Amino acid sequence: MTVRGAVEGPGAVLLQVKVWIVGSEPAIWRLLEIDPSLTLDRVHEVIQTAVGWRDSHLHSFTDTDPFVRLRAVNGIVREPRRWVPVDLLEDNEDDLPETDWTLGQVLTPESGPLFYEYDFGDGWIHRLELTGTLPMPPIAPRARLLDGARRAPLEDSGGIYGYHDLLDALADPGHEKHNDLQAWIAWTAGPWQEFDPEQLDINAVNKELALLFPAPTATEPHPGSESLTQELTNRMPPGLRREFRSYLHAAGLDGPATVEADVAEAMTAPYLWLTRRIGPEGLSLTAAGWLPPAVVREAMTELDWVKDWIGKANREDQTLPVLQLRESAQRLGLIRKIKGRLVLTSAAKRLLDDPAGLWLFLAKSTAHRHRHDSERDATLLLLLEVAAGKRTSWADYLEAVAFGLDALGWRNRTGTQLEPNTVHALLVDTQEVLLNLGIFDDRLGLETNTAKAPGQTFARAALHA
Template sequence: MTTHASQKDDGSILLQVKVSIVGADPTIWRLLELDSSLTLDEIHNVLQLAVGWRRTHLHSFTDTDPYQRLRAGNGQVPEPRRWVAQDLLDDNEEDLLESDCVLGQILTAESGPLFYEYDFGDGWIHRLELTGSVPKPPNAPRARLVDGARRAPLEDSGGIGGYLDLLDTLASPSHENHANLKAWVAWTTGPWQEFDPEQLDIDSVNNELALLFPAPETNQPITSSQTLTAELTERLPPGVRREFRSYLAAADLDQQVRVEADVAEATTAPYLWLIRRIGSDGLSLTAAGWLPPTVVREAMTALGWERDWIGKANREDQTLPVLQLRESARRLGLIRKVKGTLVITSAAKRLLDDPGGLWLFLARAVAHRHRHDSERDATLLLLLEIAAGKRTAWNDYLEAVAFGLSTLGWSTGPGAELDPRTVRGLLSNTREALLNLGMVDDRGGLETNIVTSQGQAFARVVLQS
């Protein structure tokens, strides 16, 4: 008999449920403690988190092994009950609505196992077996991962047979498809987790389950203390939030950053020199709207840029470092042009003798001053990678940012993937600011992008702002 959610289960029992993916060898399994009053739509969300899927495919529950029915083929297996989400309910009038069905009334000692199928193409079959039950202690979580082994198979890897073949190929460098499949795995897995078939982070899963079922006394989701990263996390598809939050935790963004006065003065030197040179009275531009040649030469000399520059370095339109510094200072809210004169903003006037304050001002400006939300997202993703400190090649940064932007839903057209040139364009203004601040050390092209310790500290401050 199926019990509807309206027939209240008092939730006084915790069911101990072993979940295993049928056909996996070695076994991929989870041991869960589940509140008996959870409905099957809630169990779907639990399984997605506990196993490690990304919620990108359809699913259903049945009380009969789908493989057994296929093998029988002779009418000896009874017609199964099938529970589905609302959007599949009209496909078969015999189906039941999963949100109306309570786990404790379906999975019992007498019922036999329950089966959960995810992705009707690949056909990932999960066997849910009741192994015991205990009274629920006060304030116990409604869902908790107790134990388990191995990560979920990769989405779209061709079912359990295809996934096992994939693992065999990855373990054989001489295989003709090894390089292609390794690249596919890297892109599919993404930059926020390493692909390790043996890996299972139980604490991370339980943190996500706590977010899924907040404690009754607060009835509020647990959120990150970092406003920008928390907002970014909430905009990600639910299926990748666990991976992203784990990556944030590894980056240790809660670490408090202290910037010494001499470090702040050294890193902000280009912007500090420019706003001091303009001064409170402003700086007249040439008739063509450029900085005077003497000022261009002063900048190149004072900032030590003339050593790496070929040319006279006296015309702003032909002296890229100075031109880029001026444009960057304008975008970041330090200067503006008024009737042929460069003037500093009121914020810059307050910071003329405060390098530490300027450092913090620039961190907030990098976080928030962008022409388009896609630029902002690209900047936050780049700064996360800088804070994490795991990459050195610029192309690796671009690939990581491209994955994040695609996951957030950005594209250049329907079905189009973001290419490195597009991502590089979105990051161009941020790149200039980081170069001016000395956060990265390759002004020539960022082919190798070695981040300084000050760069990591700056990225953390931006993400905490």
């Protein structure tokens, strides 16, 4: 199908378009350079990215101001034109497909402004005005943000007047709904971008706009060639990818993920002790399949866990730190149970005298060895939070991971969002590894668990694996 108004070959000009949200005070606006040959469905993507919406609601374009009543000219009232996504065409036979019309056709010096509505419930009306044109350079981005002010309103905040009321209540600690709205804002804004009504990162927006229009030479990644974080990013809803990518950058994932030998030895001490105690020849279990009592006592003493444990610490089934360490080492691929004996895997044998190698092995295993895809996604999101080093309690980690799992589409069987206890269950094994490595301090999850530099480095190594 030939697109109406499409420019043959490279466009002769770029359009300079000012977009602002009608009724916003102070104004929320963007100044863009846009290729006029872009169809309106792509212009929708540009507006979503430039303003900072999450593209989770319906939208349309119209050439008529929704707030102005049309007047008759020579007894005739001009019918407004409305462009919608293809799947909405059946709702109104007079609507036009946005995929068949270009911005250069509908926004001209003679046409007057164009209006874009996002979320038919909240009714966010954007006014698009053509402020000028300029010759298109031989190499130019299809869309670029030049200037602007203030972040997008929060989704589902009740339209522009509801958003203004929300900001007023947020600024007034004495407001009767202040605390409730703070909690709602924290959940709605999410863990990857702190809510600041004045925030606008033009460079970050332009990076996202560039990703909307990859160069013709760009090739699709081969299956399995994506990094863990790239794969997660690509599975995020388009409207959340910008926030997620910004958080990945803020977490320092492009930084180094190496470890000094002494730090590695200190962090991996529980796993080193266990693998060395088992040794190349293996270790016999009791008739009931437990570690011998002497070994349990030795573990609790050597690892300095006795002081935090009530009991004799001589029976593995009643000494959870040792039991959980053994089970963790099995899950991570360090040891196996064969005919009443614990034996080392070939990888563990190679790493008996290589703490740095064991550290890296544990990082890779933590990221990759899981029983279910939901556990894998939860673990990767938790590692991201550890790398960022911003959370202060286990509840904070659970809330952040729950937000990410929801964005990735994980739900309970009833279709509802995952509860904290469900998220905790997905993370039990990974939490145990982080406790054994000393990245987290509190097994009950009641105290501060802010990750320090060594833990952040471990998380980066795992996400790089």
